[in-house]
Amino acid sequence: MPTQRIVITGIGLTAPNGDSLEEYRSNLLSKVSRIQNIETRYMGTVHAGVCNFDPLKYQKKKAVRIGTRAGSIGIYCANEAIANSGIDWEAVEKDRVGVYVGTTEHGNVETENEIYNISQYEYDTRFWTHHHNPRTVANNPAGEITINRNITGPHYAIGAACAAGNAGVIQACQMLQLGEVDFAFGGGVSESIHTFGIFAAFDSQNALARHEDPAKASRPFDMERNGIVVSEGGCLFTLERLEDAQTRGAEIIAEIAGWALNSDATDYVLPNPERQAQCMQAALKRANMVPEDIQIVNTHATSTKQGDIQECEAIGEIFGKSDSTYINNTKSFIGHSMGAAGALELAGNLPAFRDKMVHPTINVDELDPQCNVGNLVIGEPVELDRVDAIFNNSFGMLGINSSLVVTRFQD
Amino acid sequence: MTKDDIKSIVLKIIAEIAPDEDLTNIAPEVRLRDQLELDSMDFLDIVMELRKQYSIEVPEADYQELASLDSCANYLEPKFAALQGS
Numbered sequence: 275m276p277t278q279r280i281v282i283t284g285i286g287l288t289a290p291n292g293d294s295l296e297e298y299r300s301n302l303l304s305k306v307s308r309i310q311n312i313e314t315r316y317m318g319t320v321h322a323g324v325c326n327f328d329p330l331k332y333q334k335k336k337a338v339r340i341g342t343r344a345g346s347i348g349i350y351c352a353n354e355a356i357a358n359s360g361i362d363w364e365a366v367e368k369d370r371v372g373v374y375v376g377t378t379e380h381g382n383v384e385t386e387n388e389i390y391n392i393s394q395y396e397y398d399t400r401f402w403t404h405h406h407n408p409r410t411v412a413n414n415p416a417g418e419i420t421i422n423r424n425i426t427g428p429h430y431a432i433g434a435a436c437a438a439g440n441a442g443v444i445q446a447c448q449m450l451q452l453g454e455v456d457f458a459f460g461g462g463v464s465e466s467i468h469t470f471g472i473f474a475a476f477d478s479q480n481a482l483a484r485h486e487d488p489a490k491a492s493r494p495f496d497m498e499r500n501g502i503v504v505s506e507g508g509c510l511f512t513l514e515r516l517e518d519a520q521t522r523g524a525e526i527i528a529e530i531a532g533w534a535l536n537s538d539a540t541d542y543v544l545p546n547p548e549r550q551a552q553c554m555q556a557a558l559k560r561a562n563m564v565p566e567d568i569q570i571v572n573t574h575a576t577s578t579k580q581g582d583i584q585e586c587e588a589i590g591e592i593f594g595k596s597d598s599t600y601i602n603n604t605k606s607f608i609g610h611s612m613g614a615a616g617a618l619e620l621a622g623n624l625p626a627f628r629d630k631m632v633h634p635t636i637n638v639d640e641l642d643p644q645c646n647v648g649n650l651v652i653g654e655p656v657e658l659d660r661v662d663a664i665f666n667n668s669f670g671m672l673g674i675n676s677s678l679v680v681t682r683f684q685d
Numbered sequence: 686m687t688k689d690d691i692k693s694i695v696l697k698i699i700a701e702i703a704p705d706e707d708l709t710n711i712a713p714e715v716r717l718r719d720q721l722e723l724d725s726m727d728f729l730d731i732v733m734e735l736r737k738q739y740s741i742e743v744p745e746a747d748y749q750e751l752a753s754l755d756s757c758a759n760y761l762e763p764k765f766a767a768l769q770g771s
Contacts, residue, residue, distance in 0.1 A: 335704035340726075401737060404729045 280447040281683060283524040284359025284512035286351035287621050290323030290505050290608045294354070299625045302633040303655050307489040307607045309503055315390065315470045317477070321488040322467040323505025323609040332422065342384060342409050343465035345418030347508035347614075348375055352419045352459055359512040360524060361457070363423075372455035373416045373429035374445040375510070376438025376462030378612035378670065380431060381410035383468040415463050427455050435670025436574070437535070438462045439509065439616025440678050444533045446513045456518060461617035463508035472612075476502050479543070481578050483609075492610070493637035494575035494582050494603045495645035495652075502576045503609030509617035526683040528624055531663065532561025538673025545581055550588035550675050554667065557677035558592070565596040567663050568679070570632050572619050573603045574667040575645075576610050583644045585667065590647045593665075600649040600656060603635040616668030616676060626661040627682040686765045688758035695731070695757045698738070699723075702730040713754035735761075740768065 285295050291308040292298025301308070312322045329338050329346040332353040338346055352373070356363055388406055395401040408414065416429040428449070434441035439462030446460025466472045476482035483501040485491035492503040519526055534556035538546035558564065571593055575582040593599045604619040611618050626632060638652045649656075666678040696708055699721070706721050717723055728748060735741040741764045743751065750760035 336702070336722075339702070339704065395737070401733070403733065404726065 278451050279516035280450050280513055280530045281516050281519050282511045282527040282530065282624070282680070283514050283519050284355040284361070285509070285527065285621050285624070286354030286356070286358060287507070287509040287618055288325040288327040288347060288350055289507045289611065289618055290325060293325065293327040295621060295625065298622055302604065302607055302622050303631055305634065305636050307636065309488045309491060309505070309609050311488050312467065314473055315386070317470050317473055320473050321483055321485070321491040321503045321609070323503060323507065323611060324467065325506050337422070340405055341418050342414055343468055343506070344377065344380055344415040344463045347463045347465060347506065348415040348419045348510065349422045351461065351463065351508040351510040352423060355459065355510045355512045356423070361512070361522065366457060368424055369426040370456040371425045371427040372446065372449050372458040373419050373425060373427070374432060374442045374449065374458060374460045375416040375419070376432045376434060376440070376442030376613045376616065377412070377415060378435050378438055378464060378466065379472075380412055380414055382471055383465050384409040386469045386471060419459065434674050434676070435672060436610065436612055436615055437668040437670040437674045437676035438613040439618060440533070440620075440666060440668045440676035441535060441616070443511060443513070443530065443617060443678060444535060444676070446511070447530050447533065450513060450515050456514070458513045459510045460513050461508070461510035462613040462615070464506050464612035464614045466612045467504050467506045472504055476504070483577055490637050492577050492606050494573070494577045494606050494635060495586070495642055495650065496638045497640040497642050499577040499579065499582065501578055505609035505611040507608065507611035507614040507618050509614055509621045511617065511621075528627060529681045529683050530678065531681040532557045532559070532563065532679035533677065534560060535674070535676050538675065540673055543671055545584045545669055546673060547584040547588040547591075549673065550585060550667070550669060551591045553675040554588065554592045554665070554677045557665070557679050561679040561681075563663065563679060565593045566598050568593065568596070568599050568665045569658055569661045569663060570623055570626060571599055571601045571665045572623050572667065573601060574615070574669045575603050576605055582642070585669070586645045586647045594648055596648070600632045600651050600658070601647060602632055602651045604633070606636045606638070616666060616678070619668070620664070620666040620678060620680060623664050623666070624680070626664065630658050630661050632656045632658060686762070686769065688762055691758045691761050691765060692754045694739075695754060695761075698731055698734045701734065702727055711754060716752045717754070718752070739765070741765070
């Protein structure tokens with residue numbers, strides 16, 4: 275097995291409550307959500323997490339028009355990550371750069387828009403845009419990044435449902451370890467709020483959140499939780515082999531110490547806590563760690579009745595006896611950013627290596643006793659003596675599970 | 686509809702599909718691609734907008750007629766006239 279150490283050297287993100295890590299982290303510690311109501315085609319008002327970054331910071335108007343929202347999110351995140359990494363981009367060999375972008379889904383937004391478009395012309399397909407195919411190919415968000423930054427190394431999207439953000443990071447690590455690339459972007463993006471279908475499907479599944487105050491609609495572990503808040507967002511990390519990062523004098527943000535991916539092989543939608551626990555255990559094993567080594571577990575919990583309970587069951591099995599492990603949830607702030615979720619939620623916790631704060635889970639007015647696992651951080655941040663390791667879960671439909679172990683860098 | 690009207694229509698469409706471009710000093714007799722960053726996909730957008738906004742069809746064999754503002758006006762004038770007469 276490759277043993278080269280992989281480190282995070284840059285972070286670029288956009289979340290409903292922040293377009294930079296500083297803003298995002300500040301809002302996670304001060305309990306600012308910014309989930310809002312939006313109007314969506316056919317369905318009317320729904321709760322959603324909307325990002326406010328300026329696409330024109332890194333794109334021309336024409337590129338925004340031709341491309342996709344996911345592409346714009348990816349381009350924003352990639353550019354912010356490059357800047358954050360401090361790398362001399364002009365000196366980088368662009369054919370040695372890889373772009374690995376996780377997506378839960380891609381193409382629904384563009385297809386729905388185009389069907390709506392031709393509905394205005396009696397469904398005459400002569401009015402279907404020639405931009406449809408480049409917009410909807412699965413690699414679109416990653417490919418738009420390569421065009422924007424003239425990257426000639428490999429790019430593709432990782433389709434892994436809501437585990438995709440973690441899967442993008444894992445793919446980047448693997449390609450670096452294999453020597454396929456020297457510099458990698460890994461993470462995920464989501465534009466899902468721009469299609470009615472994802473809202474309607476969750477609604478039909480009785481899994482779409484409703485609350486009179488949108489900022490309180492995403493409430494994992496609370497007794498009154500009633501479903502998911504869909505959000506857009508993105509987060510890409512720049513990842514490098516440790517020796518490369520040290521050679522160029524990079525500021526190392528964190529180390530990817532371990533990971534695991536597995537499959538439930540049981541159901542299209544329902545999670546499987548036994549397999550989730552196996553995934554967590556496998557990630558710990560790869561990191562050569564035990565539960566007591568982990569200070570923060572960031573949960574996947576999406577605010578659904580059954581899903582939250584089952585993840586807590588799995589977490590309880592692995593971390594239930596570790597008094598030194600604290601558990602939180604980021605979706606309570608930003609909703610479910612789908613393909614971005616794993617990376618975005620990890621990013622929100624990484625500053626804990628420095629500030630030693632565990633951001634809370636908000637909107638838990640009455641804790642579901644079946645979600646009462648260990649040191650669940652509710653309502654207010656908790657300050658620890660030290661944070662050396664963060665454990666990040668992301669799970670998805672069709673039974674794809676992912677766990678990442680990220681550590682404070684120690685040479 | 687005059688040729689100047691048609692040129693204005695084409696410029697308005699170009700402004701939508703190439704929003705970064707400065708269209709204030711376009712020479713009507715010079716190829717658009719020599720003055721603007723337009724590629725073949727952009728010309729497909731021009732064709733689509735003529736279809737959507739004015740029900741005008743431009744067959745692929747005639748795409749070359751859209752090369753400049755002047756050639757657009759010459760080519761499209763009878764098509765607009767036919768629309769007005771119908």
